Amino acid sequence: MKRLMSGNAALGEAAILSGCTCYFGYPITPQNELTEYMAKRMPESGGVFIQSESEIAAINMVLGASVAGARAMTSSSSPGMSLKQEGISYLAADELPAVIVNMVRGGPGMGNISPAQSDYLQATRGGGHGDYRTIVLAPSSVQELVDIVPLAFDLADAYRNPVIILGDGMLGQMMEPVDFSDIKKPKDYPKDYILTGAENRPSRMVRSLLFDTKEEEEHNWKLYRKFQRIEANEVRCETFMTDDAEIVVVAYGIAARIAKGAIKRLRQENIKAGLLRPITLWPFPSKNIVELARYVNDFFVFEMSTGQMIEDVKLALSGRGHVNFYGRPGGVIPTPIELARIVSRHYYQTQKVKRQ
Amino acid sequence: MLIKTVFSGFGGQGVLSMGFTMANAAMLEGRYVTYLPSYGVEVRGGTANCTVVVSDEEIASPVASEPEFVVAMNQPSFVRFQSILQSGGLLCVNSSLVNTSSARGDIEILAVPTSELAEKLGQIKVANMVMLGAFIKASNIVSFDFLVEHLAEILGEGKSKLIKLNRDALELGYNFIKE
Amino acid sequence: MKKIYTRPASLKEAHFHYCPGCGHGIINRLIAEVIDEMGLRGKAICVAPAGCGMLVYNYFDIDTLESAHGRGAAVATGIKRVRPDNLVFSYQGDGDLAAIGTAEGFHAANRGELITVIFVNNGVYGMTGGQMAPTTLKEQITTTTPSGRNPVSAGHPVRVCEVFSVLDGTSYLERVAVNSPSGIKKTKKAIAKAFQHQINRTGFSLVEILSPCPTNWKMSPIESFRWIDEVMTKQFPLGVIKEVKC
Structure with missing residues (x-):
């Protein structure tokens, strides 16, 4: 049965159904409904809820819960995510699973509380210090958010790495009909690394301090090999009307749905536009873009920022094709009509150039 | 069909629950629907609004830059949201609190004295449901009979005592509007 | 022949890296002895800090996690x-607990988390080379207070036990010193008592241990033991600061 729920609340329910037993969070708009939902539901489901003294404390509580063997989650919005980066670096270094939600808002600094996509680089480049990556999942509807939560926990456990769910203020706040019936009971992941007390076994230690540079180098290469495996196996993206497309819009999250609306309008004008929507922002669907570039020459990157994902699109294309950009930073929510007009203008200008 | 409605008013007038009720009815009818509340600082400041989009296909944006319908429960909301209403759109105003003398000439105004009507039921707090009943009659976005039939489900657990009052208020508003 | 002194089972066969005269080695051993004597080796989980105490996981033969600097109490939570x-305890120095990790320690204490903090107070940042700590005494010379700590610009030495004592979540707070045989005995008792408070779920427990750092104090070990008695305890009086019925 479908329920009308906000992204924040639906995410909380999906997490509990995915076997998350620990949630730690600090209030920040626009993700408070998730913290509030967990405050109510965690005790009901026998889990742990703590409103922490800071985002730094929350991510470290997640680390503690994770090393003790639990599925743990924290959530925040942009300024709070900056504070969590220290802990995320340690989680990656210690190879501990965790799910971290960022309902992105306008920035930098205090910014505002409106939806934005300006934390793309922070999320996809590790975000904290050191040589590491986090898996980044970017849903574009409340139902997809619900579907992505069990995947986030599974990927975190399978690769023993932090996973970021990158939403935005709008995805967190808006309500849509959702169905939880596809969430299955979590698989059992063998956890031979967790701390339970050294009862009848040798003691374990979990650490990231490796004074010996050779040892640290080997640890870095080991992590690197893991990240390569993730890049090879975990890319996810959606394409929409790309089969005959002459121009492909690349957009993720809430911007991708706006782009879909724009593409429908463009098709009515007989402009053959399509959409590529990365669902995993890291690993990035570079191969899928290269594949499209075999017959598409014109790419249009659309982001609610001044342009961050465009770097990955350009890297993927390595000089092939034309990469154009349209962005609205600062929490402004562009409309499908607006984007359709921009792409349409671009289309006719390039047609004119071609005719000349 | 893709219809966007903005519900607006003071915090406490039940503006969000108006939108939530209609969005829920649309969901149960099997339509695509999004409900986006205003949030944060704005809400704390005392005004509230939400946007409900109902469609027969996937919804691109839950934001309404040019809605077909606006419901304004107070004067500031009337001033603010009449400016974004589509030309030819319908503006439902709470005429108990809103003076419409400054209304645009290219839109339709429907005045509903919600406070006076709600007082007939002895409950001023259901003024929002009176307005919703009137709005559904005028807009026909969801089936009124369907909404009334599923009211218990829509209001949710723990609200069973309020079903009759809400139904009476919806019907009062619905019947206030002449064909 | 009867064995009267041996390596505790909770300590690995490793040599301490600590400087001559340092208190950490004594404290590590005391913790291991208490864990053994209370039969907690299979239950104990230690959270190690950043600082000189960082390498305790090379010595404790129990499950150990190394936390980021200052976050021990949050991770232990x-x-x-x-x-x-x-049995979950964090091992933290003065910079770790009373500077960078103030919020985490304070709020874990305030929530009455059933953890124990072993707080080693030697008045300096040892591992980074002897900079000022929050517990550095007035006029004490460190590498970042070259003319002595001036409270006007550098603040006052923080009394952690006294600060935590006003929090309703704390149940046992004692300050001890490992600069004499009797002090070492008292320290061991205090650690055992703190663990007992955790086991009985009475509340948050913390043992503050005044510990010599001859290297960074620029003293001989003997002088540093004396300095604790003559100078340090004037700012940090020894004894039970708070004890709720366990």
């Missing part, structure tokens, strides 16, 4: 909430 039947 996460572990304990998942595993309420384990």
Whole structure:
């Protein structure tokens, strides 16, 4: 049965159904409904809820819960995510699973509380210090958010790495009909690394301090090999009307749905536009873009920022094709009509150039 | 069909629950629907609004830059949201609190004295449901009979005592509007 | 022949890296002895800090996690909430607990987390080379207070036990010193008592241990032991600061 729920609340329910037993969070708009939902539901489901003294404390509580063997989650919005980066670096270094939600808002600094996509680089480049990556999942509807939560926990456990769910203020706040019936009971992941007390076994230690540079180098290469495996196996993206497309819009999250609306309008004008929507922002669907570039020459990157994902699109294309950009930073929510007009203008200008 | 409605008013007038009720009815009818509340600082400041989009296909944006319908429960909301209403759109105003003398000439105004009507039921707090009943009659976005039939489900657990009052208020508003 | 002194089972066969005269080695051993004597080796989980105490996981033969600098109490909170039947303690220095980790320690104490903090107070940042700590005494010379700590610009030495004592979540707070045989005995008793408070779920427990750092104090070990008695305890008086019935 479908329920009308906000992204924040639906995410909380999906997490509990995915076997998350620990949630730690600090209030920040626009993700408070998730913290509030967990405050109510965690005790009901026998889990742990703590409103922490800071985002730094929350991510470290997640680390503690994770090393003790639990599925743990924290959530925040942009300024709070900056504070969590220290802990995320340690989680990656210690190879501990965790799910971290960022309902992105306008920035930098205090910014505002409106939806934005300006934390793309922070999320996809590790975000904290050191040589590491986090898996980044970017849903574009409340139902997809619900579907992505069990995947986030599974990927975190399978690769023993932090996973970021990158939403935005709008995805967190808006309500849509959702169905939880596809969430299955979590698989059992063998956890031979967790701390339970050294009862009848040798003691374990979990650490990231490796004074010996050779040892640290080997640890870095080991992590690197893991990240390569993730890049090879975990890319996810959606394409929409790309089969005959002459121009492909690349957009993720809430911007991708706006782009879909724009593409429908463009098709009515007989402009053959399509959409590529990365669902995993890291690993990035570079191969899928290269594949499209075999017959598409014109790419249009659309982001609610001044342009961050465009770097990955350009890297993927390595000089092939034309990469154009349209962005609205600062929490402004562009409309499908607006984007359709921009792409349409671009289309006719390039047609004119071609005719000349 | 893709219809966007903005519900607006003071915090406490039940503006969000108006939108939530209609969005829920649309969901149960099997339509695509999004409900986006205003949030944060704005809400704390005392005004509230939400946007409900109902469609027969996937919804691109839950934001309404040019809605077909606006419901304004107070004067500031009337001033603010009449400016974004589509030309030819319908503006439902709470005429108990809103003076419409400054209304645009290219839109339709429907005045509903919600406070006076709600007082007939002895409950001023259901003024929002009176307005919703009137709005559904005028807009026909969801089936009124369907909404009334599923009211218990829509209001949710723990609200069973309020079903009759809400139904009476919806019907009062619905019947206030002449064909 | 009867064995009267041996390596505790909770200590690995490793040589301490600590400087001559340092208190950490004594404290590590005391913790291991208490864990053995209370039969807690299979239940204990230690959270190690950043600082000189960082390498305790090379010595303790129990499950150990190394936390980021200052975050020990938050990490220990996460572990304990998942595993309420384990003995969870964090080992923290003065910079770790009273500067960078003030918020985490304070709020874990305030929530009455059922964890124990072993707080080693030697008045300096040892591992980074002897900079000022929050517990550095007035006029004490460190590498970042070259003319002595001036409270006007550098603040006053922080009394952690006294600060935590006003928090309702704390149940046992004692300050001890490992600069004499009797002090070492008292320290061991205090650690055992703190663990008992955790086991009995009475509240948050903390043992503050005044510990010599001859290297950074620029003293001989003997002088540093004396300095604790003659100078340090004037600012940090020894004894039970708070004890709720256990």
